[in-house]
Amino acid sequence: MPWVLETARQLGLIGASLFTQSCAVDTVYYNIQEMQEKKIPPEKLLVTVSRFPALAALEIADLPSFVQGMESESEYSSLLNQVVGQFSNFKDADWIFVNTFNTLEEEAVNWLASQRSIKPIGPMIPSFYLDRQLEDDKEYGPSLFKPNLDGCNEWLDSKENGSVVYVSFGSLHWREQMAEIAWGLKRSGCCFLWVVRESERKKLPINFAEESSGKGVIVTWSQQLEVLAHRSVGCFMTHCGWNSTLEALSLGVPMVAMPQWTDQPTNAKYIADVWQVGVRVKANEKGIVTKEEVEGCIREVMEGERGNEIRRNSEKWMKLAQTAADEGYGVLRYLTMSSARVFEPAASRFSR
Known part of the structure; x- marks a missing residue:
């Protein structure tokens, strides 16, 4: 929201911008x-961005969805203008913070920093799940929704280490795709914990929940960090939103990437091909990810030498995330001291 920074300027205030997507996506926008x-014409712009040296080698399908359709007017046009517009006064902010860490996106971070000074402060995940420097820091913020998770935790406790597939999507699926995911989970033979909103349960195949009760549990909500941190979870099937991606990376959980829109395709590209901590599903000609594809991807992550390689990579990135979190406390101390210097004169000005 560039207007916030402009308003701060009009009031004589210091302005800081926080970018909550990956540095690769920020670089694209x-x-x-x-x-x-x-x-520059859209068709040339697309090719130029996809081949940008600070990014992984991207196909058009790996770019954010708002960008993919920019050659023609689409329903994404206004959304593209909004996300790109974030950078209209990028160089005017006093501070720029990005929710990533240097080792995760070194080339993109270095390139963006060459345009102006930025401070990576990620992974922005509660300390309890990273370095435990703050034992009571378990949530992103207050929540009005406090379901009883005892049954879910007991079920996870009863499973073997790394044996459960955790499935949670931030956006919604149509009925046919829900059915393919359901039968793919069942065909994989793995235990699964699937988060399905109450309003979406009607899209599940008839009697699927009952027929899967021996292997799977379907819940309407979960404390995602708590689930990902559980010893029994060995795979996370996700749409690859940046928060979910950082959580899985920071907790060492391999992923099956099933991107839908916005920044998710780019995140999925990095998950599968750059960080190599998971696999990316492939849709058929109708845009459906079939039950066979779901089963195959789960098995690839959970079984065999490929699965072992993905787990080793996941453990590597988990350790690097923990190191970055430790370093992040130095950034926070810097911010605390800087804020005191910045806001003290501002406070005295408004108190007059």
């Missing part, structure tokens, strides 16, 4: 903003 100002 920043470059689109710059090239649009230079009136």
Whole structure:
């Protein structure tokens, strides 16, 4: 929201911007903003961004969904303008913070930092699940929704280490796709914990929950960090939103990437091909991820030498995330001291 920074300027305040997506996605949007100002045609812009040296080798399908359709007017046009517009006054902020860490996206971080000073402060995950420097820091913030999770935890406790597939999508599926996911989970033979909102349960195959009760549990909500941190969880099937991606990376959980829209395709590309901590599903010609594909991807993560390799990579990134979190406390101390210097004169000005 660039207008917030503009308002701060009008009030004589210091302005800081926090970018909550990956640095790779930020780099894509920043470059689109710059090239649009230079009136570069969309078709040339797409090719230029996908081959940008600070990013992994991207196909058009790996770019954020708002970007993929920019050659023609689409329902995403206004959304693209909003996300790209974040960077219209990128160089004007006093501070720029990004929810990532240097070792995770070194090339993208270094390139964006070459445009102006930025401070990676990720992974922004409660301390309890990373380095435990703050034992009571278990949630992102207060929540009005406090379900009873005892039954879910007892079920997870009863399973072997790394044997459970955790399935949770931030966005919704249509009925046919829900059925394919359901039967793919069942065909995999793995135990699974699947988060399905109450309003979505009607899309499940008839009697699926009852027929799967020996192997699977379907819940309407879960404390995701607590589930991902549980010893029995060996795979996370996700749409690859940035928060979920950082959580899985930070807790060493391999992923089956099933991106839908916005930044998810780019995150999925990095999950599968750059960090190599998971596999990415492939949709058929109708845009459906079949039950056979779901089963195959789960088995690839959970079984065999490929699964072992993915787990080793996941453990590597977990350790690097923990190191980054330790270093992040130095950044927080810097911010605390800097904030005191910044806000003290501002407070005295408004108190007059």
